[in-house]
Structure formats: C-alpha cells, structure tokens
Amino acid sequence: MSQQLKSWDMSSDEDTMKDLYLCFSLENRDYAFEVRHLTEILALPAITTIPGTAPFLKGVINIRGKIIPVMDVRMRFDMPFKPYHERTCVLLVELDGLPLGLIVDTVNDVLRIPSENIDLAPKIGESKSSRFIYATGRVGDSVKILINLQRLLTEEETVLIKDIPGN
Amino acid sequence: MERDDVLEYLLEARETLENIEKDLLQFEKSTLDGSLVERDLLDTLFRHFHTIKGSSGFFGLSAIVKMAHAAENLLDYLRNNPEAQDEDTLELLITALDHLNELVEHEESFPSGGDFFKEEQTQFLKKLNEKNDLIRLKQIQTMEFAESKQEEPEFGLFSETKLSENSNEEFGLFLESPKPNPKEEFGLFTNDSKQTPTEEFGLFAKKEETLGKESLQKTEEILKTEKKSIIKKDIRIDTDKLDSLLDIVGEIVITEPMVTDHPDITKLKLENFQKTALQLKKLIRNLQEITLSLRMVPIAGIFTRMERLVRDTAKKTGKQVLLSISGEDTEIDKSIIEEMYDPLVHIIRNAIDHGLETPQERKEAGKQPQGTIQLTANQSGKEVWIEVRDDGKGLSREKILNKAVSLGLIHQSETENLEDKDVWEFLFHPGFSTANKVTDLSGRGVGLDVVRKNVTTLKGFVDVFSNYGYGTTFLIRVPLTLAIIEGLVVRKSDTYFILPSIDVKESMYLSNEPINELYKNNHSIQYRTNQISIVDINLLFGKDSELNDQRSLKEKYLIVTESHEKQMGIVFDEILGNQSIVIKPISPIFKNINGLAGCTILGNGHAGLILDVRKLISNHLSSVTI
Numbered sequence: 001m002s003q004q005l006k007s008w009d010m011s012s013d014e015d016t017m018k019d020l021y022l023c024f025s026l027e028n029r030d031y032a033f034e035v036r037h038l039t040e041i042l043a044l045p046a047i048t049t050i051p052g053t054a055p056f057l058k059g060v061i062n063i064r065g066k067i068i069p070v071m072d073v074r075m076r077f078d079m080p081f082k083p084y085h086e087r088t089c090v091l092l093v094e095l096d097g098l099p100l101g102l103i104v105d106t107v108n109d110v111l112r113i114p115s116e117n118i119d120l121a122p123k124i125g126e127s128k129s130s131r132f133i134y135a136t137g138r139v140g141d142s143v144k145i146l147i148n149l150q151r152l153l154t155e156e157e158t159v160l161i162k163d164i165p166g167n
Numbered sequence: 168m169e170r171d172d173v174l175e176y177l178l179e180a181r182e183t184l185e186n187i188e189k190d191l192l193q194f195e196k197s198t199l200d201g202s203l204v205e206r207d208l209l210d211t212l213f214r215h216f217h218t219i220k221g222s223s224g225f226f227g228l229s230a231i232v233k234m235a236h237a238a239e240n241l242l243d244y245l246r247n248n249p250e251a252q253d254e255d256t257l258e259l260l261i262t263a264l265d266h267l268n269e270l271v272e273h274e275e276s277f278p279s280g281g282d283f284f285k286e287e288q289t290q291f292l293k294k295l296n297e298k299n300d301l302i303r304l305k306q307i308q309t310m311e312f313a314e315s316k317q318e319e320p321e322f323g324l325f326s327e328t329k330l331s332e333n334s335n336e337e338f339g340l341f342l343e344s345p346k347p348n349p350k351e352e353f354g355l356f357t358n359d360s361k362q363t364p365t366e367e368f369g370l371f372a373k374k375e376e377t378l379g380k381e382s383l384q385k386t387e388e389i390l391k392t393e394k395k396s397i398i399k400k401d402i403r404i405d406t407d408k409l410d411s412l413l414d415i416v417g418e419i420v421i422t423e424p425m426v427t428d429h430p431d432i433t434k435l436k437l438e439n440f441q442k443t444a445l446q447l448k449k450l451i452r453n454l455q456e457i458t459l460s461l462r463m464v465p466i467a468g469i470f471t472r473m474e475r476l477v478r479d480t481a482k483k484t485g486k487q488v489l490l491s492i493s494g495e496d497t498e499i500d501k502s503i504i505e506e507m508y509d510p511l512v513h514i515i516r517n518a519i520d521h522g523l524e525t526p527q528e529r530k531e532a533g534k535q536p537q538g539t540i541q542l543t544a545n546q547s548g549k550e551v552w553i554e555v556r557d558d559g560k561g562l563s564r565e566k567i568l569n570k571a572v573s574l575g576l577i578h579q580s581e582t583e584n585l586e587d588k589d590v591w592e593f594l595f596h597p598g599f600s601t602a603n604k605v606t607d608l609s610g611r612g613v614g615l616d617v618v619r620k621n622v623t624t625l626k627g628f629v630d631v632f633s634n635y636g637y638g639t640t641f642l643i644r645v646p647l648t649l650a651i652i653e654g655l656v657v658r659k660s661d662t663y664f665i666l667p668s669i670d671v672k673e674s675m676y677l678s679n680e681p682i683n684e685l686y687k688n689n690h691s692i693q694y695r696t697n698q699i700s701i702v703d704i705n706l707l708f709g710k711d712s713e714l715n716d717q718r719s720l721k722e723k724y725l726i727v728t729e730s731h732e733k734q735m736g737i738v739f740d741e742i743l744g745n746q747s748i749v750i751k752p753i754s755p756i757f758k759n760i761n762g763l764a765g766c767t768i769l770g771n772g773h774a775g776l777i778l779d780v781r782k783l784i785s786n787h788l789s790s791v792t793i
Contacts, residue, residue, distance in 0.1 A: 046773055048663070050760065062772055062774045065418070069757060098754060
C-alpha cells in the first residue's frame with residue numbers, strides 16, 4: 001500500500017503543485033484530487049447527450065471548439081442524480097492525455113495537504129465507489145476524501161456499456 | 168538537445184531519405200541500360216547524403232553520420248569516375264539507404280543517442296568503408312601513373328564530349344538558348360580541373376582539412392539549391408494548427424446561414440443586405456475550399472514509394488516489370504494518402520507475384536518479356552480513382568469458382584449463372600487465396616479482404632476487372648477528404664444529429680403517412696413501392712421507440728436513408744438544413760458506440776453527433792425483419 005502512495009507522489013514533478021488539492025463537495029461530503037490534473041473550472045455548458053452509453057457519461061460539451069466528454073461524478077459514485085443548478089460546475093481534467101469534464105455540485109477551494117497528513121484509505125469491503133478513493137487527508141478538524149481520478153475511467157464501465165441492449 | 172527538435176529533424180531526414188530512394192532508382196535505370204549516370208543526379212544524391220550527414224552530426228546521431236559519410240565518399244568517387252558505376256556500387260548505396268532508414272526509424276521510437284543497434288549495420292559500414300579504401304587505393308595508383316600526363320585525359324574528356332555528343336545537338340541548343348549550354352560545360356571543365364587535384368591529394372594527405380573546405384563549398388552549393396527549392400516547396404505546419412483553422416472555417420460555414428437567414432430579418436425587405444450577404448457567402452465558400460486544399464497533398468508521395476516495391480518484388484520473383492506512373496499530381500487528403508499505402512502495396516505485390524508471368528511464359532504467350540504495371544490516379548468529382556493495371560495473365564474464372572465451391576461459398580450448380588463481376592467478388596472473401604503455394608510475398612491468407620476493409624473505412628470502394636490472358640485491373644475509389652462532409656442537420660429533442668448527405672435519400676413530413684405497427688418497436692411505412700422499416704433514434708441506441716406512442720408523431724419528419732440498397736426511415740423533430748460539417752472524433756472514453764461516426768460543433772455552439780448510417784442500418788435490419 002505504501003508503495004502505491006509513493007508512485008502517486010512521484011509523478012507530480014512540479015514542486016509548486018505538490019501537495020495541492022482541489023476540493024469539491026457531493027452530498028455534503030468533501031472530496032479532493034490533485035490540482036495538477038486540473039486544467040479549468042467552468043460553469044456548466046449545454047450538454048449533448050450521447051445515446052447508448054453508461055448513464056454517468058452525460059455526453060459531450062463544446063469548449064472553444066474542442067469536444068470534451070463529461071461525467072457526472074455523483075452518478076459515478078452511485079449517488080442519486082440531482083438536477084443541475086446554477087452552481088453546478090464542470091472541472092476539466094486531463095487523464096493520460098484524455099480531456100474529461102467532471103460534473104460536481106460545488107467547488108470549494110484549493111488546499112495544501114502535506115503528505116504526512118494523508119492516510120491511505122482503510123479497505124472496507126469491495127464496495128463500488130470505495131475503489132475510487134485511495135486516501136483521506138486531514139485538514140484541521142475536517143477530513144477530505146482523496147480520489148484517484150484514473151480509476152474513474154477503468155474497465156468496469158465498458159462492461160456496463162456492453163450490457164445496454166443494442167450494442 | 169530537446170527531444171522534440173530531434174523528432175522534427177528525423178521527420179525531415181525521412182523526407183530526404185525518400186528523395187534519395189527516388190534518385191537511386193533513377194540511378195539504377197541508367198546502370199541497367201548501361202549508360203552513365205547524369206552528373207546532376209550524382210550531385211543531388213551526394214547533396215542529400217551530405218545533408219543527412221551534416222544535420223545528423225548536429226544532433227549527435229553518430230551512426231547515421233558514419234553511414235551517410237561512407238555513402239557520400241562512394242558517390243564522390245563516382246562523380247569523378249563515372250565509368251566505375253556498376254551494380255555493385257548501386258547495391259551498396261541502396262543498402263546504405265536501407266540502413267539509414269532503419270537507423271532513423273529506430274531513433275524515432277527508441278532514442279539511443281544514435282548508435283548502431285545491429286551487428287549487420289556495423290558489418291555493412293565496414294564493407295562500405297573497405298570499398299571506399301579500395302577505390303582510393305586504386306585511385307592513387309592510377310593517379311601516380313597519370314600524374315605526368317594529367318592534363319591530357321582531361322582535355323580528352325572535354326573534346327570528346329564536344330565532338331562526339333554535342334557537335335550536332337549543340338547547334339540546335341545554341342539556337343534556342345545560347346547561354347546555358349556553354350556555361351555548363353565550362354563549369355564542368357573548370358570545376359573538374361580545380362577539384363580533382365586538390366581532392367585527390369587531399370584524400371591521402373590531410374583528409375580532414377580538405378574535407379572541411381570541401382564541405383564548406385558544398386554547403387554553399389546546398390544552400391543555393393535549397394533556397395531555390397524552398398520557394399516552390401511547402402512549409403511544414405503543425406497539423407493541430409491546421410485542424411483548428413479547419414474547425415474555425417467549419418464554424419464560419421455553419422454560422423453563415425444562421426446570420427444571413429436570421430429569423431429576425433427574414434420578413435424584412437433588405438435588398439442591399441442580400442447583395443452583401445451573397446458576396447459574403449461566395450467568399451466563405453472560397454475560404455472553405457482553400458482551407459480544405461491545405462490538407463491536400465499530391466499522391467506522388469506514395470506512388471514513388473511503389474517503385475522501390477516493384478523493383479524488390481520483381482527481383483525476388485525473377486520477373487521483369489516496368490512500372491509506369493501517371494496522375495501522381497492528383498491531390499488527396501493527407502490522412503487518406505497514408506491509409507492508401509498498405510492496400511496499394513498489397514495489390515501491386517499480388518499483381519507481380521500472381522498476375523504477371525515469367526519472361527519465358529510471356530514470350531510463349533506472344534507478349535513482350537517485360538510486364539507492365541500501370542499505376543494511375545485521377546480525380547473524378549469528389550472522389551479520387553486509383554488504378555493498378557497489369558498486363559499479366561488475368562484472373563481465371565474457373566480457378567476462382569473451384570476455390571469458392573471448395574470453401575462452400577457457393578454451390579457448383581449456381582456457378583454457371585454468375586457474372587464475371589460476381590466471380591471476382593470472391594477474391595475479397597477472407598482467407599481466399601488461389602495461390603498454389605505460400606511464398607514470402609503473398610498467399611499468407613492476409614488477402615484482399617484486408618485491402619477492402621482498409622478502403623471501406625475510408626468510405627471508399629475497391630473493384631476488380633479482368634480479361635483472361637490480358638491482365639487485371641484494380642480500381643480504388645476514395646473520397647477526396649475525410650475532414651469535411653456534407654450533412655443534413657436534424658434535431659431530436661435537445662440533441663442535434665447529422666446525417667451524411669450521401670446516405671440521405673429523401674426527407675418528408677410524417678403526419679400524412681400511415682404508419683404500420685407490426686409489433687412493439689417495429690414499425691414500417693409505405694415508401695414508393697416498398698414497405699420500409701422506420702425507427703426512432705432512441706430505438707437505434709437501445710431504448711424503446713417513441714413511435715409506439717402514435718399521438719406524439721404529429722409534425723415530425725421522416726428521413727429516408729439508404730446504404731447498400733437497404734432503406735430505413737429515421738424520425739426526427741426538426742430538419743435544420745444541409746451544411747458542411749467538420750468531423751471531429753468522439754473521445755475514446757465512449758467505448759462500444761456503434762452508431763456514431765463522430766462529432767461536430769454547430770453554429771449555435773452545441774455539439775452535434777454524426778450518425779454512421781451504414782452501421783445503423785445494418786445493425787437494425789439484422790435484428791428486425793419486415
């Protein structure tokens with residue numbers, strides 16, 4: 001486990017970005033991921049739904065001439081869908097060179113969480129949403145749930161998509 | 168050194184190597200017919216190798232430098248001793264080129280600082296250097312021998328050419344253009360008399376010094392010629408930049424009707440506005456055409472690569488082949504050109520291996536011993552036709568039919584009624600090979616089916632024609648460009664879809680037509696003389712069809728699409744009109760999406776989804792039968 005954490009740390013080569021996390025909330029829970037993945041924060045633009053995909057892949061948006069897929073993080077975490085409102089945000093991230101928009105309820109702030117304040121998440125069962133979580137970060141009295149963005153796009157959803165009739 | 172710079176240079180090096188290949192093949196032609204290689208050609212070859220050497224040295228790619236340097240030495244010797252040109256030297260140069268290509272390729276994928284990575288390469292370099300040493304030795308000997316009467320042979324050369332070759336011609340040339348000819352000759356003469364002594368002495372006295380001088384002289388030469396060629400040659404542009412230009416132009420094309428036919432002004436009578444709007448439309452059309460043409464490159468790039476292929480294949484099979492190329496100026500989208508390479512290689516290899524007969528067989532058939540392969544390209548409307556025609560033995564109907572029967576593709580009794588055209592179709596069946604034995608050229612089961620698949624992904628077609636005893640022709644038809652298509656923009660609730668105009672047969676108002684519900688999710692409508700299946704776009708993507716609820720069908724539109732002579736109607740809420748659509752890929756995050764060909768951005772800022780009508784039709788009609 002500690003090895004995994006190390007490799008996660010090593011890939012952040014930019015010192016200024018080190019230990020910086022972007023925090024957002026879903027259902028009053030605070031989540032965070034490393035800032036180096038983030039490219040932009042946007043108000044929610046019009047989404048073109050793509051038929052025949054997994055429900056959490058909401059479709060595509062047009063960002064200045066680029067077509068970027070968006071994912072509803074809430075639905076990815078198996079939470080009930082909540083209608084979008086004026087504070088709904090899209091966090092543009094880049095994962096392995098692929099741009100992706102994450103739809104979240106509210107964006108909070110950018111925090112510095114030094115690595116000594118990070119504890120690897122205890123393994124509590126193989127619940128589906130727990131596999132996106134790799135650690136928790138202590139910030140003062142509160143705890144942020146650190147998510148592994150790469151895991152958002154792992155193999156599992158291909159199975160989901162295949163299950164949809166017509167594909 | 169930045170890795171990016173190296174990569175960019177390697178790309179450049181590849182281009183130069185391609186040029187070398189072209190010139191070497193030219194070289195081969197003159198070697199084979201026994202004439203001397205033109206001085207110009209040797210100079211160009213020398214220059215190319217020299218460029219490779221110089222720039223690779225700059226990037227520290229030592230192996231490439233060594234190899235190019237050795238080749239350069241050999242060429243330099245040939246320049247002074249053209250009579251020494253033979254198949255051996257040619258083979259050395261070609262192998263050197265192959266090794267250079269390998270080195271460049273290797274450096275691209277495994278940056279290793281440019282060292283040799285194969286024993287073979289060092290061996291070859293040794294061999295090449297030995298050859299150079301040998302030549303040098305010989306040169307020194309003859310030099311010593313000739314030193315006393317050095318002037319004589321040179322005068323001889325001069326007077327010889329003047330007398331034997333040019334005396335008649337020269338007058339003719341003289342009348343036309345009095346200056347260039349004498350100039351050239353004097354140049355050659357003075358050049359020779361100046362260069363040969365220093366160079367030759369240099370070779371065995373102080374090599375480096377003279378080389379430096381020489382290369383200085385050469386770089387000047389190179390600069391001069393390169394300047395000349397740069398003027399008409401293209402500049403390298405990042406494809407990302409081109410793509411964004413294409414995107415913007417695409418958006419302008421889409422926005423233009425939204426502005427000029429804006430609902431706010433349609434009711435007004437604005438004569439002058441209409442005039443300027445028309446002018447704007449024309450300009451935008453021009454802009455679009457020019458932008459599209461930026462991605463277009465002449466097909467010559469891959470055609471010339473075929474020369475080498477023909478040469479090697481002919482050598483392996485022991486056949487005599489003449490490749491005649493025409494229409495190489497035809498321009499086609501760069502991305503398509505790259506995809507065309509493999510199919511062409513396959514077809515041409517087949518043509519030589521199976522199509523053409525051996526010289527002996529050809530003589531017996533009353534043909535010339537040398538077979539011909541004609542590679543032609545021409546533009547026909549919005550398509551480019553590429554034709555590979557050989558004058559070999561042609562396809563044997565009987566053989567193909569036997570094979571088809573043995574594979575169970577057709578019953579013996581049906582074979583009689585088949586047209587030739589349908590017989591040739593069997594060739595495209597996976598695993599179909601009439602070759603008697605597997606050679607290292609063909610017959611491995613990777614066959615024409617792959618060719619067809621490649622071409623079909625480009626939205627193109629392959630056809631074959633054959634006349635038994637007289638040859639076979641393959642015709643490949645591909646669209647000019649893939650980046651922009653004409654499409655019909657439609658809306659279904661909040662989503663905009665684009666149907667490629669090619670696939671659209673007709674659009675009509677649905678409410679007047681009676682719909683037959685066969686059972687749930689299966690509806691049909693009378694279209695002309697046929698009953699065709701009609702679907703809601705939801706159904707195509709695996710949800711229930713809205714057509715089940717007949718009341719909602721008022722004021723909807725039906726678009727009749729067609730692919731492979733199969734028709735299907737798709738229902739939409741609104742038709743926005745025909746537009747030019749810039750195709751963008753869909754993110755790979757959406758896996759297993761079958762019915763979409765891509766995305767685009769519409770003038771209103773929405774992303775539109777381009778439907779892959781052919782796939783939709785074949786998927787739908789195989790699951791539903793009427």
